[in-house]
Amino acid sequence: MRTRATQADRSARSRTALLESAARGLSRHGYGHLKLEQVAREAGYTRGALYHQFKDKLDLTLAVCAWFRETYWHEVARHVEQEPEPVAALLTLARGHAVFCRRDVARVPIALRLEFSGQDHPVGREVERNYETLLTRCAGLIDAGRAAGTIPPGRPTRARAVGSISRHLGARDSPPPRGPARQAFDALEGTVIALAGQAPDDELFAARAVAGVLGLAPPS
Incomplete structure (x- = not known):
């Protein structure tokens, strides 16, 4: 048993180390330029050890997406869920996201979204x-804050903010409209990438x- x-x-431990190494590689280089040998080496394992855990690059990348979602829940989202007040929850999300992205994985979601834009691909x-889940949560918090009077009224959050980006791909005449939820998360993501670490x-x-x-007072 022991x-x-x-x-x-x-x-x-080896799986987690390989996932974190792959996440750093995807953050820096994207999917197309991700080298499995380098992922294994930076994690401190052989390429054979990587293939013992994952079938191929696609399998590894999908596992990274799942790891990102699960780890984000444990380190960020569960603390957001514990905040009863919407503004406090949104600011907890922002601060937690920044701390989470000190791992040099901040660019994983945006890098993969850009790389697979317009493609019907599993990744x-x-x-x-994952992105829609975050937008939906942000939209819900904004709606709750507006209902409570702690967030100023404004554009609708759900109809414009939560629709999948993929629905608008290929529409060259105008970009998809951005509601407050997406604007807030885009601002958060851009700030964290610029100041990562x-x-x-x-x-x-x-x-x-x-x-x-x-439209809130800046926190100190």
């Missing part, structure tokens, strides 16, 4: 699913970016 538990622990679909400024300016989009 041997099996040790083997399971080692397998879990593109999975990234869109520059603690504590990344947290402060991430929160201020979201507050500014929503």
